[in-house]
Amino acid sequence: MKKDTIMEVEHLHKRFTSKGVTVKAVTDVSFDVKEGETIGIVGESGCGKTTLGRCIVRAYQASEGKVMYRTAAGEEVDFLTVDKKKMKEIRKEIQMIFQDPYSSLDPRMTVLDIIKEPLKANFPDMPKSEMDDRAKAMAEKVGLNPAYLMRYPHAFSGGQRQRIGIARALIIEPRIIVCDEAVSALDVSIQAQVINLLEDLQKELGLTYLFISHDLSVVEHISDRVGVMYLGQMVEFADTEALFSHPMHPYTEALLSGVPVADPTVHIERIPLKGEIPNPANPPSGCYFHERCSYCTEKCVHEAPELKSMPDGRLCACHRAEELKLRGFTYSEE
Numbered sequence: 001m002k003k004d005t006i007m008e009v010e011h012l013h014k015r016f017t018s019k020g021v022t023v024k025a026v027t028d029v030s031f032d033v034k035e036g037e038t039i040g041i042v043g044e045s046g047c048g049k050t051t052l053g054r055c056i057v058r059a060y061q062a063s064e065g066k067v068m069y070r071t072a073a074g075e076e077v078d079f080l081t082v083d084k085k086k087m088k089e090i091r092k093e094i095q096m097i098f099q100d101p102y103s104s105l106d107p108r109m110t111v112l113d114i115i116k117e118p119l120k121a122n123f124p125d126m127p128k129s130e131m132d133d134r135a136k137a138m139a140e141k142v143g144l145n146p147a148y149l150m151r152y153p154h155a156f157s158g159g160q161r162q163r164i165g166i167a168r169a170l171i172i173e174p175r176i177i178v179c180d181e182a183v184s185a186l187d188v189s190i191q192a193q194v195i196n197l198l199e200d201l202q203k204e205l206g207l208t209y210l211f212i213s214h215d216l217s218v219v220e221h222i223s224d225r226v227g228v229m230y231l232g233q234m235v236e237f238a239d240t241e242a243l244f245s246h247p248m249h250p251y252t253e254a255l256l257s258g259v260p261v262a263d264p265t266v267h268i269e270r271i272p273l274k275g276e277i278p279n280p281a282n283p284p285s286g287c288y289f290h291e292r293c294s295y296c297t298e299k300c301v302h303e304a305p306e307l308k309s310m311p312d313g314r315l316c317a318c319h320r321a322e323e324l325k326l327r328g329f330t331y332s333e334e
């Protein structure tokens with residue numbers, strides 16, 4: 001692993017099989033994560049984002065591949081194959097935050113107990129008073145009023161519940177946080193507050209984020225680099241600015257053209273995404289995107305494009321990437 005790299009996902013696959021049908025939810029995904037950066041993962045619903053995140057934290061067992069991780073102690077390990085004891089240690093360093101904080105918060109526990117729970121599970125010898133102190137300090141750090149910690153989750157708003165989820169994930173001092181649609185269920189104004197909080201915490205604590213979202217404007221705002229997934233595959237992976245201003249994959253272009261523009265006087269020509277996402281149990285031949293792609297050629301129907309390095313260093317999986325001039329997220333005024 002390179003010195004500044006904290007994690008390397010290598011050729012990760014996840015297949016789900018039930019009743020004799022196999023769904024390839026994640027196929028051969030590879031990317032690296034630098035310490036302290038935010039990687040955005042985007043794509044339509046069903047393209048494998050959650051499955052990828054869950055495999056990385058070992059909530060799902062990947063079918064193939066590695067997740068190389070540099071531990072706090074400086075060791076390089078494949079997190080997917082370490083033994084149980086080591087896995088428990090490393091799990092403290094890699095935490096996940098979910099979309100719906102409500103369903104993941106036990107309604108019968110006080111907020112203080114919810115935030116404390118990971119300490120109890122991971123540091124059973126820690127004195128109770130220290131746990132309480134830490135939980136209170138963490139609650140304050142994420143903007144919760146410490147006076148309300150004896151209340152139950154139902155008494156809190158969606159934004160506050162997401163803060164509870166963040167506090168609980170941070171209490172054991174992780175280094176990497178996988179945020180799965182962490183702000184998607186919140187109103188736009190509350191979204192902005194939670195994103196600001198995540199950014200402040202990142203700066204203060206040196207955290208690395210894997211930020212999974214179907215919302216491109218949120219991802220553009222928060223990410224240093226962005227990976228675009230389609231039907232379980234990574235089709236483009238680039239610096240945020242480069243990806244949004246000059247996408248090289250037709251799927252990225254189509255996603256960008258669907259981003260709503262707040263200003264009604266601004267006109268953008270939309271490149272509508274034709275049709276539905278194909279069934280991942282029965283993917284198309286050649287390029288998985290070919291049935292929906294405006295630039296499809298004969299070759300695309302038969303030959304799967306590889307994810308290749310482009311002249312500017314980004315990765316893109318399209319036969320025509322270097323010849324097409326695609327439109328980014330810039331609008332022309334009418």
Ligand SMILES: Nc1ncnc2c1ncn2[C@@H]1O[C@H](COP(=O)(O)OP(=O)(O)O)[C@@H](O)[C@H]1O
Nearest residue numbers: 016023025044045046047048049050051052280
């Ligand atoms: N536990 C599961 N069992 C079977 N199929 C699953 C499971 N989880 C996800 N899938 C399938 O894997 C694909 C990717 O799903 P998911 O990772 O949830 O996508 P996303 O988060 O991008 O919406 C979908 O086709 C979904 O139906």
Ligand code: SF4
Nearest residue numbers: 287290293300318319
């Ligand atoms: S390989 Fe062909 S079908 Fe696939 S995205 Fe590129 S141009 Fe479109």
Ligand SMILES: [Mg+2]
Nearest residue numbers: 049050051181
């Ligand atoms: Mg999801």
